[in-house]
Amino acid sequence: MIRSLYLFVSLLCFSVSSVANDFDRVVPPQALRSGLTFISEDLRSLARSDDLNPAFLWIIQGEALWKKTESPEHPSCSSCHGELNQSMRGASTRYPQIDKQSGQLINLEGRINECRTRHQKLPELALESDEMLGITAYVAMASRGLPLNAHIDASNIEHFRRGRELYYTRMGQINLACTNCHEQNWGRKLQGETISQGHINAYPAYRLEWQRMGSLHRRLRACLSGVRAYMFPLGSSELLDLELFLAWRSTDPKIIVESPGVRR
Ligand code: HEC
Ligand code: HEC
CATH class of the missing domain: 1.10.760.10 (Cytochrome c-like domain)
Known part of the structure; x- marks a missing residue:
């Protein structure tokens, strides 16, 4: 796994883009797409059916x-x-x-x-x-079908800026930032998975790899572990700041709440 990651890294000749303004987007609004559009048709049909979606075992609870x-x-x-x-x-x-x-x-x-x-x-x-x-x-x-609706204002801008900073900082032994994968290489394959734009509209989601439901923070820790970076604890201020930034970048009429989502 590490070897194939290194191979992948050698393909990455991009730098971490300097995003000048707080609200500049790297992925243009017209190109924004839910992670649902990157998974296999089999998984998509599981996600579409409340009878087949394994996440409903948790919904019942x-x-x-x-x-x-x-x-x-x-x-x-x-x-x-x-x-x-x-x-x-x-x-x-x-x-x-x-x-x-x-x-x-x-x-x-x-x-x-x-x-x-x-x-x-x-x-x-x-x-x-x-x-x-x-x-x-x-x-x-209860919000299925609605777009995310993050508002950034004076009360939360510092959290947003810290989250954004983390997003554009290279991390871990593999030395990649979130942006390198989810904004500069979405649509490419990595170990059999297609890298999506990293939106948060499916969570908590049932993940086949976990064989259970998991939170957004668990997913983020999996990405941090993938680049051999420090895995901030579940519920930590770092992951919350990052979550706020992610909620803002997932706020678009095309990115609607899928919870409970299904992912690979
Ligand atoms: C005794 C009344 C009471 C009970 C019981 C209660 N809540 Fe609340 N809930 C509130 C009030 C009041 C608010 C408004 C925010 C606040 O004052 O904390 C709220 C806010 C919320 C919100 C935020 C809604 C929004 O629009 O942002 C959620 C979600 C929520 N509650 C979920 C739950 C869940 C899940 C439970 C059970 C585990 C629960 N609540 C139990 C009174 C209650
Ligand atoms: C080495 C590439 C890579 C890096 C770096 C990376 N991720 Fe991921 N990420 C993935 C892959 C692969 C997946 C699973 C496929 C998908 O949904 O994109 C994923 C999934 C996600 C998802 C779930 C998307 C969905 O629709 O289910 C989110 C959110 C996410 N990443 C956020 C982040 C954040 C935030 C960072 C930085 C802390 C980060 N990722 C760093 C590769 C990466």
Whole structure:
């Protein structure tokens, strides 16, 4: 695997482009495409069918958790929010966002854990647990078909800039930046996989390689591991900043929420 990566690297004669302004795009808007358009037809048909999509094993758990009342002191999600598609339509498209109470940047998992502790008086769900993946995917599913909707303003611009900086920085023993693969070489093959533009509209997603559902942060750690770079922890401020930048670069009418997505 390392050898074929080196072979690939020798093909990369690109430099990390200097993107002058915060909101310059390397991939022109008219060329933006979901990762769904890069996977095989077999996988696409799994993703299209709620009966065949293996992610629905997690969705079922998420739905049960949404409705579950531990006791009157610990009300269910649905007792406050009501029917999922009414209360949560569009919610996932606005994350990560700054939590007004704490001033911290949080993603959808972070918001759900805020509800667990603040409103349900229950312990946080562990990141990457079946329960967390199930409830996150279930909430995100209420936004299926909607484009992502990241807003960058004075409150979150510093997070955005840090995420953007990381995106254009070469990392790891293989010394590649995110941009080298996802903006300069999308559409090319790497170890049997077609490199996509690295959008985030499918997550949490079922990945064949994992044989289970996984979060966006798990996917990002797989890319970091691929270039032998330090793998920032799940939920870390670095991955959250990166997620905000990715949400912005995935905000386009053609990149719609697919959760729960399917990937190779
Ligand atoms: C006791 C009431 C209550 C319970 C129970 C509750 N929430 Fe919330 N939830 C809120 C309130 C109030 C907000 C608005 C933000 C805040 O004040 O934290 C919110 C906000 C949210 C949001 C953000 C919506 C948006 O548009 O940004 C999500 C997602 C969410 N809750 C999911 C859940 C899930 C999942 C559960 C169960 C695990 C849950 N909530 C349990 C009261 C509750
Ligand atoms: C050596 C090339 C390479 C580098 C560098 C790389 N990735 Fe990836 N990435 C891949 C491949 C291959 C996949 C799986 C195929 C695909 O979906 O693009 C992938 C998948 C992804 C996906 C999921 C896309 C989807 O639709 O499922 C995201 C998001 C992503 N990468 C973001 C990043 C970020 C952020 C960085 C920098 C920290 C990064 N990648 C660095 C090769 C790379």
